[in-house]
Amino acid sequence: MLHESRFDAPVLRAMPDPATLGVALRKHLLAEGIASHTAIVCVPAAWCFSTWLALPDLSSDDTRDYIATQAERCLPVPPGEVAYASSVCETAAGQRKVHIVAVPAQCVTSLEAFASAAFLKLAGITIGAIHLLAPNADGVSAVLHVGSGFVEFAVGVRGGTIALHDLGGATDSADSPACSSAPEALRELRLALHRLPPGVREHLGIVNLVGSSERTSIWIEALRDEFPSLDFVNDDGPDAGCNRPDLSRAARAYLLKQPLHPDFLPKRMSRVTQAMAFVHRRRTVSFAAAALALMLLLAAVFGVQAHRLSRLNAEHALLANRAEELRTLHDSIKQYQSWFDDEPGSLHCMRELTAAFPAEGNIWLKALRIKDRTQVTCSGNASGTGAWLSALDAVRDTQGISDLAVSNIRGESPLEFSFTYRRQGSREP
DSSP, rough: OOOOOOEEEEEEEESSHHHHHHHHHHHHHHHHHHHEEEEEEEEEEOOOEEEEEESOOOOHHHHHHHHHHHHHHHHOOGGEEEEEEEEEEEEEEOOOOEEEEEEEHHHHHHHHHHHTTOOOEEEOOOHHHHHHHOOTTTTEEEEEEOOOOOOOOOOOOEEEEEEEEEEOOOOSSSSSOTTTTTHHHHHHEEEEEHHOOTTTTTOOOOOEESOHHHHHHHHHHHHHHHHHSSSEEESSTTTTSSSSSSHHHHHHHHTOOOOOSSOOSSSOOHHHHHHHHHHHHHHHHHHHHHHHHHHHHHHHHHHHHHHHHHHHHHHHHHHHHHHHHHHHHHHHHHHHGGOOOSHHHHHHHHHHHHSSSTTTSSSSEEEEETTTEEEEEEEEEESSSHHHHHHHHHHTTTTTTTEEEEEEEESSSSSSEEEEESSSOOOOO
């Protein structure tokens, strides 16, 4: 650690104008003689959403899709409002787990605006408590980060993370370390341990306590009394004397060109990638121009066809009106043709039936139907069977009548009858 300086500021998450704070930070850096323009930001665990899931045995592409789907399902906010990262680990029993941690996208945007106003280039946005875990651990490692106003708890498994919790035990101020909220923090720690997945909780033995000696000395006895099965030890790493060892270790990881994980900073394209993208855009523009020319040519061809089709439709509409007039005239002629016939077939038919039926009134006709001037259907009543049979014989003997058939006969007095026959020699329309 070459230089450590404290800059008190409001919480970025609730600050409406991060640019104003960035200007104030820039002035503070100049006053402290700090000329570096590269910065690493460690967000607190209180800003984060964290959960773990069992990971099925999938291919790398399917695993990535599965994690993205589960992140959308498990996170309490819409996917577009958070930036998330995942860490895959394997327990001692061979079970694969994935740890998903996310921060609000608004926080990331505020941090970028804050850094831009301070003339700083953000190299990464990460979580400090995770960088306090023992690197490349073969088993389960845990860290309890006790800072000014916060207590954070993180658990790692074989180089990955599995849990991150803000214990909510705002511990002290900068001048007076106290443990006023220790019971609440201990209760949250107990719940956090209970939420660990099976196979991790049983193998957790040592918890590193990171923070200033004034704070950790207050907490270590209470932790040992509350959790006798765990061994709480003070971290004696190279950053033990720093006010914020998590920031120091994240900065060291960046300087050693180690990947920051998790990193919520949106990825920026390098100059080479931007140049390739420009060339690709030029090619894309060329292809787009060729596609546009082809579309215009097709539009011209279809436009000509559409014009011809429109003209033919107009001509068809004119012919359709005349055809409709002719159709109406034809229907009228067909409907009223019989009125102008020289031989009205219906009158002839009625005359034939009147001549065949007896004059005494023993048979009377109720319905007469003539179809196509040849097919005749008669129905009516008769006073008795004898009169009906005599009338039927008279109709059958009438000249020009054939195919006489009785279709219905019912009752005796009166007798209901119905018969059909075909008239011969009628002129067709």
